[in-house]
Amino acid sequence: MMVNEIYELGDQPPIGSIPKMMHAQTIRQSRYGEPKNAIQSEIVPVPDIGPDEVLVYVMASSVNYNNVWAALGTPVDIVAQHQRVDPAVDYHIGGSDASGIVYAVGDNVAWPKVGDRVVVHSGWWDKNDPYIIDGGDPMCAPSARVWGYDVNWGAFAQYCRVQSHMCMPMAEHLSWAEAAVSTLDGATAYRMLLGWSPHTVREDDVVLVWGGAGGLGCYAIQIVKNMGGIPIAVVSSDDRGEYCTDLGAAGYINRKHYDHWGVMPDWRDENAYSAWLQGARDFGRAIWDILGERRSPRIVFEHPGEMTMPTSVFVCDTAGMVVICAGTTGYNAVSDLRYLWTRQKRIQGSHCANDEQAVSFNDMMIAGQIDPCVGEIFAFEDTAKAHQMMYEGVSPPGKMAILVNAS
Numbered sequence: 001m002m003v004n005e006i007y008e009l010g011d012q013p014p015i016g017s018i019p020k021m022m023h024a025q026t027i028r029q030s031r032y033g034e035p036k037n038a039i040q041s042e043i044v045p046v047p048d049i050g051p052d053e054v055l056v057y058v059m060a061s062s063v064n065y066n067n068v069w070a071a072l073g074t075p076v077d078i079v080a081q082h083q084r085v086d087p088a089v090d091y092h093i094g095g096s097d098a099s100g101i102v103y104a105v106g107d108n109v110a111w112p113k114v115g116d117r118v119v120v121h122s123g124w125w126d127k128n129d130p131y132i133i134d135g136g137d138p139m140c141a142p143s144a145r146v147w148g149y150d151v152n153w154g155a156f157a158q159y160c161r162v163q164s165h166m167c168m169p170m171a172e173h174l175s176w177a178e179a180a181v182s183t184l185d186g187a188t189a190y191r192m193l194l195g196w197s198p199h200t201v202r203e204d205d206v207v208l209v210w211g212g213a214g215g216l217g218c219y220a221i222q223i224v225k226n227m228g229g230i231p232i233a234v235v236s237s238d239d240r241g242e243y244c245t246d247l248g249a250a251g252y253i254n255r256k257h258y259d260h261w262g263v264m265p266d267w268r269d270e271n272a273y274s275a276w277l278q279g280a281r282d283f284g285r286a287i288w289d290i291l292g293e294r295r296s297p298r299i300v301f302e303h304p305g306e307m308t309m310p311t312s313v314f315v316c317d318t319a320g321m322v323v324i325c326a327g328t329t330g331y332n333a334v335s336d337l338r339y340l341w342t343r344q345k346r347i348q349g350s351h352c353a354n355d356e357q358a359v360s361f362n363d364m365m366i367a368g369q370i371d372p373c374v375g376e377i378f379a380f381e382d383t384a385k386a387h388q389m390m391y392e393g394v395s396p397p398g399k400m401a402i403l404v405n406a407s
Protein backbone atom coordinates (compact mmCIF):
# COMPACT_ATOMS: atom_id res chain seq x y z
CA MET A 1 0.00 0.00 0.00
CA MET A 2 1.22 3.47 -0.92
CA VAL A 3 1.77 5.63 2.20
CA ASN A 4 2.30 9.38 1.88
CA GLU A 5 5.34 11.04 3.46
CA ILE A 6 2.92 13.17 5.55
CA TYR A 7 -0.86 13.61 5.82
CA GLU A 8 -2.74 16.80 6.50
CA LEU A 9 -4.69 17.02 9.77
CA GLY A 10 -7.84 14.94 9.53
CA ASP A 11 -6.77 13.30 6.25
CA GLN A 12 -6.68 9.91 7.91
CA PRO A 13 -4.23 7.35 6.49
CA PRO A 14 -5.51 3.76 6.21
CA ILE A 15 -5.52 2.16 9.69
CA GLY A 16 -2.07 0.80 10.42
CA SER A 17 -0.26 2.85 7.71
CA ILE A 18 2.29 5.14 9.22
CA PRO A 19 3.82 8.10 7.41
CA LYS A 20 7.40 9.25 8.07
CA MET A 21 6.51 12.79 9.15
CA MET A 22 3.73 14.48 11.15
CA HIS A 23 2.44 17.88 12.20
CA ALA A 24 3.22 18.69 15.84
CA GLN A 25 3.09 21.59 18.31
CA THR A 26 6.63 21.78 19.64
CA ILE A 27 8.55 23.67 22.32
CA ARG A 28 12.26 24.44 21.84
CA GLN A 29 14.75 25.85 24.35
CA SER A 30 15.36 28.94 22.17
CA ARG A 31 11.66 29.84 22.52
CA TYR A 32 11.18 29.26 26.28
CA GLY A 33 8.82 31.91 27.64
CA GLU A 34 5.12 32.68 27.37
CA PRO A 35 3.17 29.88 25.67
CA LYS A 36 1.97 32.16 22.85
CA ASN A 37 5.54 32.24 21.44
CA ALA A 38 7.02 29.07 22.90
CA ILE A 39 4.54 26.61 21.34
CA GLN A 40 4.73 26.47 17.54
CA SER A 41 3.67 24.22 14.65
CA GLU A 42 6.41 22.13 13.08
CA ILE A 43 6.77 19.04 10.95
CA VAL A 44 8.75 16.34 12.77
CA PRO A 45 9.36 12.60 12.32
CA VAL A 46 6.75 10.13 13.59
CA PRO A 47 8.42 8.36 16.54
CA ASP A 48 9.38 4.69 16.45
CA ILE A 49 7.89 2.46 19.15
CA GLY A 50 9.49 -0.13 21.43
CA PRO A 51 8.24 -3.67 22.19
CA ASP A 52 5.92 -2.53 25.05
CA GLU A 53 4.71 0.61 23.30
CA VAL A 54 1.80 1.76 21.17
CA LEU A 55 1.54 4.40 18.45
CA VAL A 56 -1.78 6.26 18.67
CA TYR A 57 -3.25 8.37 15.86
CA VAL A 58 -4.37 11.31 18.01
CA MET A 59 -7.90 12.62 17.52
CA ALA A 60 -8.00 15.07 20.44
CA SER A 61 -6.08 16.19 23.49
CA SER A 62 -6.46 18.88 26.11
CA VAL A 63 -4.67 21.70 27.84
CA ASN A 64 -2.89 21.07 31.13
CA TYR A 65 -0.71 23.32 33.20
CA ASN A 66 2.31 21.05 32.72
CA ASN A 67 2.70 22.26 29.13
CA VAL A 68 2.63 25.84 30.43
CA TRP A 69 5.55 24.91 32.69
CA ALA A 70 7.23 23.21 29.72
CA ALA A 71 6.79 26.37 27.60
CA LEU A 72 8.22 28.59 30.34
CA GLY A 73 11.25 26.31 30.69
CA THR A 74 10.79 26.37 34.46
CA PRO A 75 10.87 24.82 37.05
CA VAL A 76 12.39 22.15 34.77
CA ASP A 77 14.21 22.60 31.46
CA ILE A 78 12.16 19.85 29.89
CA VAL A 79 14.10 19.64 26.60
CA ALA A 80 17.36 19.19 28.53
CA GLN A 81 15.62 16.43 30.50
CA HIS A 82 14.60 14.66 27.26
CA GLN A 83 18.14 14.99 25.94
CA ARG A 84 19.47 12.97 28.87
CA VAL A 85 17.47 10.07 27.38
CA ASP A 86 17.94 10.91 23.69
CA PRO A 87 20.60 13.58 22.97
CA ALA A 88 19.45 13.91 19.34
CA VAL A 89 16.00 15.29 20.24
CA ASP A 90 15.98 19.06 20.72
CA TYR A 91 12.24 19.70 21.09
CA HIS A 92 9.35 18.78 23.37
CA ILE A 93 5.90 17.66 22.26
CA GLY A 94 3.49 18.13 25.17
CA GLY A 95 -0.02 16.81 25.65
CA SER A 96 -0.78 14.48 28.58
CA ASP A 97 -4.32 13.51 27.54
CA ALA A 98 -5.37 11.78 24.34
CA SER A 99 -8.19 10.06 22.58
CA GLY A 100 -7.37 8.30 19.34
CA ILE A 101 -6.99 5.17 17.25
CA VAL A 102 -4.22 2.60 17.69
CA TYR A 103 -2.03 2.49 14.55
CA ALA A 104 0.84 0.26 15.69
CA VAL A 105 1.73 -1.94 18.67
CA GLY A 106 5.05 -3.36 19.86
CA ASP A 107 5.89 -7.08 19.81
CA ASN A 108 5.02 -7.61 23.52
CA VAL A 109 1.65 -5.84 23.42
CA ALA A 110 -1.42 -8.07 23.92
CA TRP A 111 -3.88 -5.15 24.23
CA PRO A 112 -4.81 -2.79 22.64
CA LYS A 113 -4.99 -3.92 19.00
CA VAL A 114 -4.46 -1.89 15.86
CA GLY A 115 -7.74 -0.12 15.08
CA ASP A 116 -8.96 0.12 18.73
CA ARG A 117 -10.34 3.45 19.94
CA VAL A 118 -8.56 4.35 23.16
CA VAL A 119 -7.96 7.07 25.69
CA VAL A 120 -4.53 7.42 27.25
CA HIS A 121 -3.55 8.16 30.84
CA SER A 122 -0.24 9.77 31.54
CA GLY A 123 1.41 7.56 34.20
CA TRP A 124 4.65 6.28 32.63
CA TRP A 125 7.15 3.93 34.29
CA ASP A 126 9.66 1.17 33.61
CA LYS A 127 7.88 -2.13 34.22
CA ASN A 128 11.26 -3.68 35.13
CA ASP A 129 11.86 -1.10 37.86
CA PRO A 130 12.81 -3.19 40.98
CA TYR A 131 10.49 -1.02 43.10
CA ILE A 132 7.54 -2.07 40.92
CA ILE A 133 8.62 -5.71 40.72
CA ASP A 134 8.68 -5.67 44.56
CA GLY A 135 5.00 -4.61 44.53
CA GLY A 136 5.44 -0.86 45.04
CA ASP A 137 3.00 1.68 43.64
CA PRO A 138 4.37 2.43 40.13
CA MET A 139 3.77 6.18 40.56
CA CYS A 140 6.14 6.15 43.55
CA ALA A 141 8.84 4.21 41.66
CA PRO A 142 12.13 5.91 40.77
CA SER A 143 11.28 5.42 37.08
CA ALA A 144 7.82 7.08 37.31
CA ARG A 145 7.26 9.97 34.89
CA VAL A 146 4.36 11.97 33.48
CA TRP A 147 3.93 11.30 29.76
CA GLY A 148 3.60 14.47 27.68
CA TYR A 149 5.77 16.30 30.21
CA ASP A 150 8.72 14.32 31.62
CA VAL A 151 8.36 11.92 28.69
CA ASN A 152 8.37 13.25 25.13
CA TRP A 153 6.02 12.57 22.20
CA GLY A 154 2.83 13.67 23.87
CA ALA A 155 -0.53 14.22 22.22
CA PHE A 156 -0.04 17.62 20.54
CA ALA A 157 0.95 15.82 17.35
CA GLN A 158 -0.73 13.59 14.79
CA TYR A 159 0.79 10.50 16.44
CA CYS A 160 1.83 9.95 20.02
CA ARG A 161 3.99 7.23 21.54
CA VAL A 162 2.73 5.63 24.77
CA GLN A 163 3.24 2.51 26.86
CA SER A 164 0.51 -0.10 26.30
CA HIS A 165 -0.65 -0.06 29.98
CA MET A 166 -1.54 3.64 29.56
CA CYS A 167 -4.25 2.83 27.00
CA MET A 168 -7.83 2.39 28.22
CA PRO A 169 -11.08 1.75 26.36
CA MET A 170 -12.80 4.92 25.22
CA ALA A 171 -16.32 5.65 26.52
CA GLU A 172 -18.56 5.09 23.51
CA HIS A 173 -21.02 7.88 24.32
CA LEU A 174 -18.34 10.58 24.22
CA SER A 175 -17.00 12.61 21.29
CA TRP A 176 -13.24 12.58 20.67
CA ALA A 177 -12.88 15.90 22.49
CA GLU A 178 -15.03 14.81 25.44
CA ALA A 179 -13.11 11.57 25.74
CA ALA A 180 -9.72 13.27 25.62
CA VAL A 181 -10.02 15.99 28.22
CA SER A 182 -10.19 14.13 31.50
CA THR A 183 -7.47 11.50 31.55
CA LEU A 184 -4.73 13.45 33.38
CA ASP A 185 -6.78 15.68 35.67
CA GLY A 186 -9.48 13.07 36.34
CA ALA A 187 -7.08 10.30 37.26
CA THR A 188 -4.99 12.69 39.37
CA ALA A 189 -8.09 13.84 41.25
CA TYR A 190 -9.13 10.21 41.75
CA ARG A 191 -5.77 9.30 43.33
CA MET A 192 -5.88 12.38 45.56
CA LEU A 193 -9.36 11.58 46.83
CA LEU A 194 -9.28 7.78 46.93
CA GLY A 195 -5.61 6.80 46.94
CA TRP A 196 -4.46 7.77 50.42
CA SER A 197 -6.12 5.48 52.93
CA PRO A 198 -7.59 6.00 55.49
CA HIS A 199 -8.27 9.46 54.07
CA THR A 200 -10.46 8.30 51.21
CA VAL A 201 -13.76 10.04 50.61
CA ARG A 202 -16.56 8.47 52.63
CA GLU A 203 -20.31 9.07 52.76
CA ASP A 204 -20.98 12.53 54.26
CA ASP A 205 -17.32 13.65 54.30
CA VAL A 206 -16.86 17.37 53.71
CA VAL A 207 -14.20 18.01 51.03
CA LEU A 208 -12.91 21.49 50.24
CA VAL A 209 -11.95 21.75 46.54
CA TRP A 210 -9.68 24.62 45.52
CA GLY A 211 -10.17 25.80 41.93
CA GLY A 212 -13.51 23.99 41.73
CA ALA A 213 -14.20 25.30 38.23
CA GLY A 214 -10.73 24.33 36.96
CA GLY A 215 -9.56 21.09 35.39
CA LEU A 216 -8.75 19.17 38.56
CA GLY A 217 -11.55 20.79 40.52
CA CYS A 218 -14.41 19.94 38.15
CA TYR A 219 -13.55 16.23 38.39
CA ALA A 220 -12.86 16.39 42.14
CA ILE A 221 -16.33 17.79 42.79
CA GLN A 222 -17.94 15.01 40.76
CA ILE A 223 -15.85 12.22 42.30
CA VAL A 224 -16.67 13.42 45.83
CA LYS A 225 -20.36 13.67 44.97
CA ASN A 226 -20.35 10.15 43.49
CA MET A 227 -18.80 8.80 46.69
CA GLY A 228 -21.52 10.40 48.79
CA GLY A 229 -19.31 13.18 50.11
CA ILE A 230 -20.06 16.90 50.35
CA PRO A 231 -17.86 18.96 48.02
CA ILE A 232 -17.41 22.68 48.72
CA ALA A 233 -15.70 24.66 45.96
CA VAL A 234 -13.40 27.67 46.13
CA VAL A 235 -13.54 29.94 43.07
CA SER A 236 -12.77 33.48 41.92
CA SER A 237 -16.23 34.56 40.73
CA ASP A 238 -19.89 33.83 41.28
CA ASP A 239 -20.24 32.50 37.71
CA ARG A 240 -17.53 29.96 38.40
CA GLY A 241 -19.19 29.13 41.72
CA GLU A 242 -22.49 28.42 40.01
CA TYR A 243 -20.68 26.17 37.55
CA CYS A 244 -19.49 24.18 40.59
CA THR A 245 -22.90 23.95 42.23
CA ASP A 246 -24.29 22.70 38.89
CA LEU A 247 -21.66 19.94 39.06
CA GLY A 248 -22.76 18.95 42.56
CA ALA A 249 -20.93 21.24 45.00
CA ALA A 250 -22.93 21.99 48.15
CA GLY A 251 -21.81 25.61 47.85
CA TYR A 252 -18.85 27.78 46.96
CA ILE A 253 -16.59 30.39 48.50
CA ASN A 254 -15.43 33.34 46.40
CA ARG A 255 -11.73 33.70 47.30
CA LYS A 256 -11.77 37.31 46.09
CA HIS A 257 -13.67 38.20 49.29
CA TYR A 258 -10.55 37.45 51.39
CA ASP A 259 -7.08 38.94 51.38
CA HIS A 260 -4.99 36.87 53.77
CA TRP A 261 -3.39 34.81 50.98
CA GLY A 262 0.25 33.94 50.56
CA VAL A 263 3.05 33.06 52.92
CA MET A 264 1.73 33.72 56.41
CA PRO A 265 3.39 36.35 58.59
CA ASP A 266 5.81 35.47 61.35
CA TRP A 267 3.89 34.39 64.47
CA ARG A 268 6.08 36.75 66.53
CA ASP A 269 4.58 39.74 64.70
CA GLU A 270 1.39 39.89 66.74
CA ASN A 271 -0.51 42.43 64.63
CA ALA A 272 0.25 40.86 61.29
CA TYR A 273 -0.37 37.35 62.63
CA SER A 274 -3.73 38.21 64.16
CA ALA A 275 -4.83 39.85 60.86
CA TRP A 276 -3.88 36.62 59.05
CA LEU A 277 -5.66 34.48 61.64
CA GLN A 278 -8.80 36.58 61.30
CA GLY A 279 -8.77 36.02 57.52
CA ALA A 280 -8.30 32.26 57.92
CA ARG A 281 -11.06 32.09 60.57
CA ASP A 282 -13.47 34.06 58.36
CA PHE A 283 -12.74 31.69 55.50
CA GLY A 284 -13.36 28.68 57.76
CA ARG A 285 -16.63 30.21 58.92
CA ALA A 286 -17.75 30.45 55.27
CA ILE A 287 -17.46 26.64 55.11
CA TRP A 288 -19.67 26.30 58.21
CA ASP A 289 -22.17 28.75 56.71
CA ILE A 290 -22.51 26.57 53.60
CA LEU A 291 -22.95 23.44 55.72
CA GLY A 292 -25.26 25.06 58.27
CA GLU A 293 -23.18 23.50 61.05
CA ARG A 294 -19.66 23.77 62.53
CA ARG A 295 -17.97 21.00 60.56
CA SER A 296 -14.60 21.27 58.88
CA PRO A 297 -13.37 19.46 55.76
CA ARG A 298 -11.98 15.98 56.38
CA ILE A 299 -10.11 16.36 53.09
CA VAL A 300 -8.74 19.56 51.56
CA PHE A 301 -8.02 19.15 47.83
CA GLU A 302 -4.99 21.42 47.25
CA HIS A 303 -3.01 22.54 44.20
CA PRO A 304 -2.61 26.37 44.27
CA GLY A 305 0.11 25.89 46.93
CA GLU A 306 1.86 28.97 48.29
CA MET A 307 -1.15 31.29 48.26
CA THR A 308 -3.55 28.88 49.94
CA MET A 309 -1.66 26.19 51.86
CA PRO A 310 -1.57 28.01 55.24
CA THR A 311 -5.37 28.34 55.08
CA SER A 312 -5.80 24.74 53.93
CA VAL A 313 -3.89 23.42 56.92
CA PHE A 314 -5.80 25.72 59.25
CA VAL A 315 -9.32 24.81 58.06
CA CYS A 316 -8.72 21.06 57.66
CA ASP A 317 -10.57 19.05 60.31
CA THR A 318 -8.83 17.35 63.25
CA ALA A 319 -7.31 14.08 61.95
CA GLY A 320 -8.05 15.19 58.37
CA MET A 321 -5.79 15.41 55.33
CA VAL A 322 -4.59 18.18 53.04
CA VAL A 323 -3.72 16.40 49.80
CA ILE A 324 -1.67 18.41 47.30
CA CYS A 325 -0.51 17.75 43.74
CA ALA A 326 0.92 21.13 42.67
CA GLY A 327 2.10 24.57 43.69
CA THR A 328 0.71 26.66 40.85
CA THR A 329 1.13 29.92 42.81
CA GLY A 330 4.51 29.00 44.36
CA TYR A 331 6.29 26.42 46.47
CA ASN A 332 7.09 28.20 49.71
CA ALA A 333 4.15 27.02 51.79
CA VAL A 334 4.47 27.84 55.47
CA SER A 335 1.86 26.68 58.00
CA ASP A 336 1.24 27.32 61.65
CA LEU A 337 2.44 23.93 62.85
CA ARG A 338 0.48 24.16 66.10
CA TYR A 339 -2.69 23.42 64.14
CA LEU A 340 -0.99 20.51 62.41
CA TRP A 341 0.31 18.59 65.40
CA THR A 342 -2.23 19.34 68.11
CA ARG A 343 -5.09 18.50 65.73
CA GLN A 344 -3.15 15.64 64.16
CA LYS A 345 -3.66 16.57 60.53
CA ARG A 346 -1.85 15.03 57.62
CA ILE A 347 -0.25 16.72 54.60
CA GLN A 348 -0.05 14.28 51.69
CA GLY A 349 1.69 14.80 48.35
CA SER A 350 0.11 13.12 45.34
CA HIS A 351 1.22 12.86 41.72
CA CYS A 352 -0.61 11.61 38.62
CA ALA A 353 -2.12 8.10 39.01
CA ASN A 354 -1.33 4.41 38.71
CA ASP A 355 -3.13 2.10 36.26
CA GLU A 356 -5.72 0.97 38.79
CA GLN A 357 -6.69 4.54 39.67
CA ALA A 358 -6.75 5.72 36.05
CA VAL A 359 -8.90 2.73 35.05
CA SER A 360 -11.28 3.31 37.99
CA PHE A 361 -11.74 6.91 36.92
CA ASN A 362 -12.20 5.83 33.29
CA ASP A 363 -14.84 3.32 34.43
CA MET A 364 -16.75 6.25 35.96
CA MET A 365 -16.50 8.04 32.60
CA ILE A 366 -17.72 4.94 30.75
CA ALA A 367 -20.62 4.61 33.22
CA GLY A 368 -21.60 8.23 32.52
CA GLN A 369 -21.06 9.23 36.18
CA ILE A 370 -18.73 12.09 35.28
CA ASP A 371 -19.42 14.99 32.95
CA PRO A 372 -16.23 15.58 30.93
CA CYS A 373 -16.67 19.34 31.42
CA VAL A 374 -15.44 20.53 28.04
CA GLY A 375 -15.29 24.30 28.47
CA GLU A 376 -14.02 25.28 25.02
CA ILE A 377 -12.73 23.43 21.97
CA PHE A 378 -9.69 24.74 20.06
CA ALA A 379 -8.26 23.91 16.65
CA PHE A 380 -4.78 22.38 16.52
CA GLU A 381 -3.27 25.69 15.30
CA ASP A 382 -4.63 27.39 18.44
CA THR A 383 -2.73 25.13 20.87
CA ALA A 384 -0.45 28.04 21.86
CA LYS A 385 -3.40 30.40 22.32
CA ALA A 386 -5.22 27.97 24.62
CA HIS A 387 -2.08 27.52 26.77
CA GLN A 388 -1.61 31.29 26.91
CA MET A 389 -5.16 31.59 28.28
CA MET A 390 -4.32 29.07 31.00
CA TYR A 391 -1.07 30.93 31.77
CA GLU A 392 -2.98 34.23 32.10
CA GLY A 393 -5.65 32.61 34.30
CA VAL A 394 -8.48 33.37 31.86
CA SER A 395 -9.47 29.80 30.99
CA PRO A 396 -13.19 29.08 30.75
CA PRO A 397 -14.60 26.79 33.48
CA GLY A 398 -13.82 23.10 32.90
CA LYS A 399 -11.28 21.81 30.41
CA MET A 400 -9.98 23.20 27.12
CA ALA A 401 -9.93 20.54 24.39
CA ILE A 402 -7.58 20.59 21.39
CA LEU A 403 -8.71 18.89 18.20
CA VAL A 404 -5.76 17.20 16.56
CA ASN A 405 -6.92 14.93 13.72
CA ALA A 406 -10.60 15.20 14.72
CA SER A 407 -12.69 17.95 13.20
Ligand SMILES: NC(=O)c1ccc[n+]([C@@H]2O[C@H](COP(=O)([O-])OP(=O)(O)OC[C@H]3O[C@@H](n4cnc5c(N)ncnc54)[C@H](OP(=O)(O)O)[C@@H]3O)[C@@H](O)[C@H]2O)c1
Nearest residue numbers: 065066188211214215216235236303304325326328351352
Ligand atom coordinates in the same frame (compact mmCIF):
# COMPACT_ATOMS: atom_id res chain seq x y z
N1 LIG B 1 0.85 16.33 40.03
C1 LIG B 1 0.01 15.99 39.09
O1 LIG B 1 -0.07 14.83 38.71
C2 LIG B 1 -0.89 17.01 38.48
C3 LIG B 1 -1.91 16.62 37.61
C4 LIG B 1 -2.76 17.58 37.08
C5 LIG B 1 -2.55 18.92 37.38
N2 LIG B 1 -1.52 19.27 38.19
C6 LIG B 1 -1.25 20.67 38.51
O2 LIG B 1 -2.35 21.17 39.25
C7 LIG B 1 -2.50 22.58 39.02
C8 LIG B 1 -3.94 22.86 38.63
O3 LIG B 1 -4.24 22.16 37.42
P1 LIG B 1 -5.63 22.36 36.69
O4 LIG B 1 -5.61 21.51 35.49
O5 LIG B 1 -6.73 22.24 37.66
O6 LIG B 1 -5.49 23.89 36.25
P2 LIG B 1 -6.64 24.93 35.89
O7 LIG B 1 -7.67 24.29 35.03
O8 LIG B 1 -5.96 26.16 35.41
O9 LIG B 1 -7.35 25.21 37.29
C9 LIG B 1 -6.64 25.77 38.36
C10 LIG B 1 -7.60 26.60 39.18
O10 LIG B 1 -6.89 27.18 40.27
C11 LIG B 1 -7.57 28.36 40.66
N3 LIG B 1 -6.61 29.38 41.09
C12 LIG B 1 -5.83 30.15 40.31
N4 LIG B 1 -5.12 31.00 41.07
C13 LIG B 1 -5.45 30.75 42.35
C14 LIG B 1 -5.07 31.30 43.59
N5 LIG B 1 -4.18 32.31 43.67
N6 LIG B 1 -5.63 30.81 44.70
C15 LIG B 1 -6.54 29.81 44.64
N7 LIG B 1 -6.95 29.26 43.50
C16 LIG B 1 -6.41 29.71 42.36
C17 LIG B 1 -8.37 28.84 39.46
O11 LIG B 1 -9.74 28.91 39.84
P3 LIG B 1 -10.42 30.25 40.41
O12 LIG B 1 -9.75 31.39 39.73
O13 LIG B 1 -11.86 30.10 40.03
O14 LIG B 1 -10.19 30.19 41.88
C18 LIG B 1 -8.21 27.76 38.43
O15 LIG B 1 -9.43 27.36 37.84
C19 LIG B 1 -1.47 22.92 37.95
O16 LIG B 1 -0.32 23.45 38.57
C20 LIG B 1 -1.15 21.58 37.31
O17 LIG B 1 0.13 21.54 36.72
C21 LIG B 1 -0.71 18.34 38.77
